[in-house]
Amino acid sequence: CSMAEASEDNIEKFRKENNMAFIVGYTGETGSALVKQLAKDKIFKKVVLIGRRQVKLPPEIGPEFEQKQVDFDNLDKYADVFKGIDVGFCCLGTTRGKSGTAGFVKVDFDYVLKSAELAKAGGCKQFHALSSQGADKDSRLLYTKTKGQMEEALKVIHFPRLSIYRPAVLMVNREESRPLESIARFFLVPIAKMFPTAITTPMDVMVKAMVNNVVSPSEKTVELLDNKAIHHISGISVKCNK
Template sequence: MARVLITGATGLVGGELLQLLQAEPQVTAIIAPTRKPLPPHSKLENPVGDDLSALLAALEQPVEVVFCCLGTTRRQAGSAAAFRYIDYQLVVETALAGRRLGAQHCLVVSAIGANPHSLFLYNRTKGEMEQALCAQNWPSLTLVRPSMLLGRAKPRLLEWLSVPLFALLPGKWRSIAAKDVAQTLLTQAFRSDNGVKILESDQLR
């Protein structure tokens, strides 16, 4: 039986994962700090506030598993600095909070093409985030790298235009349903593998 911490529970993958965690018998409690309140559930502890860093720092009860499903784009965030704060700093802080609370397994949604040496801000930030998490020396660290995510009620314009193309691409470049990513996270969470595991998009279906 496990207590879990999840950030990004109001997002696309995080929302799917939250539903799975609520239905999972092995999960006894879900700690999900968010900016906006989540629908109540018997397993759910939902600290609410605008400062996720402060919410994470205030957590005291132990957890066994930590999930991070945070993610945005530069356009949504409003600036490169705001994007990096969400996709790098808050992800690292989520993992550190999990370590402090005793978690043994950290599972994080990264992105296809994550590369700390990339010329592109998005891919470079994801790669640097992965490096930072590896440096935390987790007993078990799982990084998933989905391609274009499907499942938004209102797809972003670029996503809407790109969906037909990504549906035809081979292997790891083909678009993937957010619920498939969430299911992979849940399945991997209770495996006994040690070390760092990186799962590309074609391994998430």
């Protein structure tokens, strides 16, 4: 696990910079796992949690985490929330099943873009966005097409550093009941064991990859992390994990 050791050094250095972060989509599965990971690693002096509602945070979440409720349809009114924040994480997303086609595009494209624009205007140096395996602006499928278009639009904002993550199926016991997804995950478990980087991404791998990537210095202004890269940078191998 030498990757993990290297990351510990970077974490230590980054911590001393006293950066601030925000997370949009912090109430979701990935967002809440990221909150817990950040509470453990303590790499930021302050983390602003931006969402459409406030939630009860688990007891291990320290006072450096602050919730801010916003109206995503009028996000311009909340520009101040994004001001002076060094690192932005975007874990926003919905499904067509939950929100319909227009609702899906609104959240997975419009809200992501608006958050990114306000972040950039507020001085954000690193923007870390969750996309998906298969993202392709020319895809004929709404999901992968919207993700691809979102990626392209983010690139045009020209962050000093933009990291786009393309995980596969995120393996987590979802709080919200989505029976079809649970059944699919059940069948994915044996495949995940045999081919860990093929079609699954354990949630601990996902969020540790984001943390390790944030603290790793990079010359690239845009980086695309596919599922293999996510596994690699997480430093969590199947063996290390057990």
